[in-house]
């Protein structure tokens with residue numbers, strides 16, 4: 001297993017580079033560089049010329065409009081999973097509070113679940129576990145890779161496929177280090193303007209019109225990506241058939257993790273007054 005301090009050093013180096021990139025290209029909001037958005041942009045494309053073009057056109061959002069159904073389904077599934085976690089944590093005698101933002105004061109609560117992307121569960125003031133809910137088909141591996149950079153376990157809940165898995169980044173440190181080192185090298189190339197132009201299939205969606213490899217067709221930004229009728233009914237059916245199982249399995253993993261660090265105070269139903277929504 002890799003030394004976590006080596007990983008931490010690479011992470012800090014990447015964050016520092018992203019701050020420099022953010023300030024150089026004006027990717028700043030409320031006085032702070034958009035390091036997460038910048039890191040996502042950096043890691044999403046092999047062609048570094050395309051990344052630079054995006055950086056130089058900060059106002060331009062290279063995104064397609066998705067049917068809000070996808071987001072709403074994910075938010076709904078997250079609420080159901082949180083409900084199950086509250087019920088199970090209470091039944092196992094652990095005081096709990098659900099916050100919508102990162103906690104600054106834990107008060108008397110033993111367990112704090114913060115809503116967000118991903119949800120986070122704290123126990124004894126330490127981040128114990130994160131939960132990422134995927135309500136639709138597909139899995140953003142670029143996002144998952146970034147989540148591996150933090151050491152706490154990540155529960156990945158995929159509702160449509162009934163997959164619930166606990167991923168332990170500390171067991172994947174060699175990959176984490178590889179991933180961070182490559183992104184640091186890529187950021188360094190962009191900062192020194194010695195970057196690679198890599199034509200490929202993605203040239204059909206690129207907005208760098210001055211590039212000789214560009215093969216993008218006329219764009220219609222109002223296109224909304226959605227699923228055909230034939231898939232919609234099946235998608236909804238799978239979603240509701242699988243959601244209770246995924247919520248129960250996710251809550252079981254959370255309780256298991258919490259009980260490994262903090263013994264239950266009592267067994268049986270705990271006073272609901274300790275739950276704050």
Ligand code: SF4
Pocket residue numbers: 047048049050197198199200202203206207208211212213214215
């Ligand atoms: S058109 Fe292709 S090669 Fe040119 S910048 Fe875009 S992705 Fe890179």
